[in-house]
Amino acid sequence: MSYEPVADSELAAVVTYLEMHQRPEADIPPSPLKLARIENPDPERYRALFRRVGSRWLWFSRLLLDDAQLAAIIRDPNVELYRIVDEARDAGLLELDFREPGQCELAFIGLVPELAGHGHGRWLLAEAVRRAWRDGVTRVHVHTCSLDHPAALAAYVRAGFTPYKRAVERFPDPRLLGHLPRDCAPQVPLLGTPTTAPLPAN
Secondary structure, X not given: OOOOOOOOOEEEEEEEEEEEOOOOOOXXXXXXXXXXXOOOOOHHHHHHHHHXXXXXXXXXXXXXXXXHHHHHHHOOOOEEEEEEEEOOEEEEEEEEEOOOOOEEEEEEEEEOHHHOOOOHHHHHHHHHHHHHOOOOOOEEEEEEEOOOOOOXXXXXXXXXXXXXXXXXXXXXXXXXXXXXXXXXXXXXOOOOOOOOOOOOOO
16 A cells, blocks of 8 residues: 655545436436526526535636636537526536537536435435436436535436446636635645635635
């Protein structure tokens, strides 16, 4: 066994890639939440929801994009974007990417932290898989990492996905660069020295 040091300014994660090649036979559990398609999404509103859902798990990749770069993805006709609605408020995000012919990637899927642990995640994942499978799709895939919700990997396997590859990802800590607030993801110790002024606290 060997250990490779990680700089204080960096994070490292084990990424697990999963896939399915046929539609699973599973019922969708009931939920009071609803899915609403976002048409012609606004980049700034998308970022706000992306932060609310993902900052606890250090989602940051879309925060590095400017408006034009982000709009090119989320307004692509082969990308479907949904907000999860809890009564009248946005409570989650689902992004389905059909840009690769015959395939669908669950690009981003998640709920705001306050809804965790109430069974809504199982409903959301079942809905995501149902919407991903359609005429012409022969593969649905997703990836998760060791910085994500600790139940994520097991949830994907339970939903019918099969792990097929792992990789190690290293990247600068987005909290130190100012892309995310320094107090988010308290389960991941913040080391190193910030290089920008802090974002407002969550």
